[in-house]
Amino acid sequence: MTAPDAAGLRRRTQDLLAAHPPATTGRTEFLKARFDAGLAWVHYPAGLGGLDAPRSLQPVVDAELAAAGAPDNDPRRIGIGLGMAAPTVLGFGTDEQKRRFLRPLWVGEEVWCQLFSEPGAGSDLAALGTRAVRDGEDWVVDGQKVWTSSAHLARWAILIARTDPDLPKHRGISYFICDMTDPGVEVRPLRQITGEAEFNEVFLTGVRIPDSRRLGPVGEGWKVAQTTLMNERVSIGGARVPREGGMIGPVARTWRERPELRTHDLHQRLLTLWVEAEVARLTGTRLRQQLVAGQPGPEGSGMKLAFARLNQEISGLEVELLGEEGMLYSDWTMRRPELVDFTGRDAGYRYLRSKGNSIEGGTSEVLLNIVAERVLGLPAEPRNDKDVPWKDLAR
Numbered sequence: 539m540t541a542p543d544a545a546g547l548r549r550r551t552q553d554l555l556a557a558h559p560p561a562t563t564g565r566t567e568f569l570k571a572r573f574d575a576g577l578a579w580v581h582y583p584a585g586l587g588g589l590d591a592p593r594s595l596q597p598v599v600d601a602e603l604a605a606a607g608a609p610d611n612d613p614r615r616i617g618i619g620l621g622m623a624a625p626t627v628l629g630f631g632t633d634e635q636k637r638r639f640l641r642p643l644w645v646g647e648e649v650w651c652q653l654f655s656e657p658g659a660g661s662d663l664a665a666l667g668t669r670a671v672r673d674g675e676d677w678v679v680d681g682q683k684v685w686t687s688s689a690h691l692a693r694w695a696i697l698i699a700r701t702d703p704d705l706p707k708h709r710g711i712s713y714f715i716c717d718m719t720d721p722g723v724e725v726r727p728l729r730q731i732t733g734e735a736e737f738n739e740v741f742l743t744g745v746r747i748p749d750s751r752r753l754g755p756v757g758e759g760w761k762v763a764q765t766t767l768m769n770e771r772v773s774i775g776g777a778r779v780p781r782e783g784g785m786i787g788p789v790a791r792t793w794r795e796r797p798e799l800r801t802h803d804l805h806q807r808l809l810t811l812w813v814e815a816e817v818a819r820l821t822g823t824r825l826r827q828q829l830v831a832g833q834p835g836p837e838g839s840g841m842k843l844a845f846a847r848l849n850q851e852i853s854g855l856e857v858e859l860l861g862e863e864g865m866l867y868s869d870w871t872m873r874r875p876e877l878v879d880f881t882g883r884d885a886g887y888r889y890l891r892s893k894g895n896s897i898e899g900g901t902s903e904v905l906l907n908i909v910a911e912r913v914l915g916l917p918a919e920p921r922n923d924k925d926v927p928w929k930d931l932a933r
Contacts, residue, residue, distance in 0.1 A: 541591045544598045550589075551577060551602040560608040569611055569645045572603075578611075578644045582628065586640050611646045614877045618688060619643040619650035623696050625769045630713070630754040630762050639694070639715070651692035652770075653683040653716060653740060654763070658933060660685075661901050663698075664707040664760060665931065668742065670699035670714065677701070677714065677752070679722075679745040685898065689725045689738035690874050692718045696766060697747075698759045703929040705757065710928055713759035715751040722746070731890045733870035736878060768838055770899050779819055785852040785888060786815040788881060792859060799859050808859075811852050818844045839905040840913060846895035846902055849880075853889040860885055 558571045573587045577599050582588025627639050642648040659666040668681025695716040702710035722745035727735030754762040782790050857864035867886040896902040910916040
């Protein structure tokens with residue numbers, strides 16, 4: 539099958555719209571039809587929601603569907619599945635796993651979460667202690683995970699666990715797909731500085747995972763996890779946004795609409811941050827274009843770094859610009875939201891929530907090391923524990 543060009547994708551999209559008019563077709567039915575037509579993510583293989591087409595042609599499909607008023611799959615709600623689980627399943631899953639998980643993931647019928655970080659293994663993720671012990675055709679998992687977004691909504695989780703404590707920490711890890719409805723999975727909310735409990739801690743007690751839900755070979759989970767983490771950083775820092783999208787938008791609107799708030803100093807700072815936000819946006823576009831050639835690289839870490847710093851500086855500027863109004867906080871109700879809505883809330887929320895941007899998806903300190911070593915080629919920091927069995931490490 540020859541990969542379609544832009545004209546071919548437009549025709550295929552029009553055929554989909556003719557067969558399933560958005561005005562009279564249910565949302566889920568339409569999304570399933572779109573997936574089956576290969577128009578979900580066109581760069582994926584045929585039969586798995588794609589057409590083996592260049593990634594750069596996806597906007598052709600998206601534009602046609604948007605013009606026709608077709609529904610999308612609410613990507614913010616299922617961002618972990620789309621940005622992290624899907625590329626990992628595609629890269630390391632069996633044919634059966636790809637067929638089972640990718641369609642309901644993309645349609646949004648099944649929400650995913652990520653069981654990676656632990657109380658004693660955050661920045662040093664490879665030090666994780668959650669154990670998976672082989673028992674016949676199953677693995678029995680015990681441990682604790684933390685900072686798990688969407689765990690209270692998720693049907694499935696991508697999970698890394700230690701399967702051989704006698705090996706050094708990076709080599710004794712395996713990667714699994716965990717059923718979040720298992721009775722051994724307990725999800726507890728973690729209330730944040732915003733008042734919400736968007737994150738969770740997850741306790742795993744005797745959770746049985748069939749070996750058929752392992753991704754990649756036993757003991758090579760760290761390699762699989764690198765695909766997840768690199769895609770995570772691209773999805774966080776390199777998301778497609780329009781000019782003045784994201785955090786800079788509300789500040790720019792306030793500046794234009796409220797001239798009485800302006801000062802020379804705030805003007806200079808706003809101009810600097812506006813330019814930096816636009817540079818970051820264009821760099822994200824270039825990064826997505828590079829993805830057409832293969833897997834994401836360490837450049838995604840740089841983008842995620844910029845995303846965190848800009849969000850925190852822009853939200854701080856917004857609070858200062860608003861003066862006393864910036865100190866107000868509209869709603870401290872304890873909720874467990876389905877998604878993070880930066881631009882739909884007030885300035886106080888943006889200021890507080892942005893503090894997590896330099897922690898989630900890899901701390902800024904860890905990402906600086908990645909950029910230094912893998913992008914700039916600087917000498918790596920000494921790691922004395924690299925060849926020490928995990929069980930012998932000081933904890």
